Amino acid sequence: MQLVINTYGSYLHKAKGCFELKTEDKxxxxxxxxxxxxxxxxxxxxxxxxxxxxxxxxxxIQFLDKYGQSVGKVWHSKLGSTTYIRRRQLEIADSEEGTELVKDLILQKIENCIAHLEDLAIRRSEEKEKYIKKKVKEIKSLKKKLKKVTGDIESVRSRLMGYEGNVGKNYFATLSYLIPDRYNFSGRSFRPAEDEFNCLLNYGYGVLYSKVEKACIIAGLDPYVGILHTDGYNKKSFVFDIIEPYRHHIDRIVMKLFGKKQVRKAQFDEIHGGLTLNEEGKKLLIKSLNQYFDQRVRYGGREIRIEDTIQSDLHKLANQLIGD
Structure with missing residues (x-):
């Protein structure tokens, strides 16, 4: 599980080989x-x-800001694997091999979006089911166009991101349509979120970023050597690339919270330009995240936790890069 410390004045220390967390008198x-x-x-x-x-x-150990974004971490100094994996990342970054890799990641993301929408269509009214089917059809059409894109990443980057962006517009329009009217939103908004849905989503994605970055490091992949997302000072571009197929996990968690009517206005605080999750909201989301990622699923011929599927995929990717 993730140990989340979000109570002001908490103190974590070592006691007889275990962690001990002090919060007020507990x-x-x-x-x-x-x-x-x-x-x-x-x-x-x-x-x-x-x-x-x-x-x-x-x-x-990771420190997050009020939006759930990482501001720093404490991590061991050992490389996760051989430096050859990192060299291969650099080799493919500007090649057609790199294009095929990120295309595959985006296609996985799209498949997961479609699967999520089709799951949400179950037991819906005829009107809502019809709307979902229409949006899924549009997404599948964009998927076909994306599959045909070829060339080095510099020449096709904008096309790939354009198709991905249009998939996102259709997908999030559908999610907005399905949640209670008072929580409807008009597209994605970031820091700060303009609405409750994006507020939960942004915080959840922040936690997911930390999981994906950790899995990259353990697998020996360099979080900073991106392909679709360009390099930048202290920019974890490869994490931005690799996270895409896993975003649906957070989407499913947040949609379930709305579906079970567990989301309330009192879980959010107004700040300049938008909203932020307060302690009550964080507690609800983190509990749901831990329960979800701790579930066991059949994956790659064995039963593992949902969280461990990310690590399994990245080990597989690292081995693929070095032809192992």
């Missing part, structure tokens, strides 16, 4: 075997012994 002991990563989202303290305990057990 103490909770947590085994290192139960923790994959530690997310700290507000004013909290952590001892150096707790940091060393995390590093010794391959547990990442």
């Amino acid at each position: 103490k909770t002991k947590i085994s290192t075997k139960k923790v994959d990563s530690i997310l700290i989202t507000t004013g909290a303290s952590i001892s150096t012994d707790a940091i060393k305990l995390a590093l010794d057990n391959n547990i990442e």
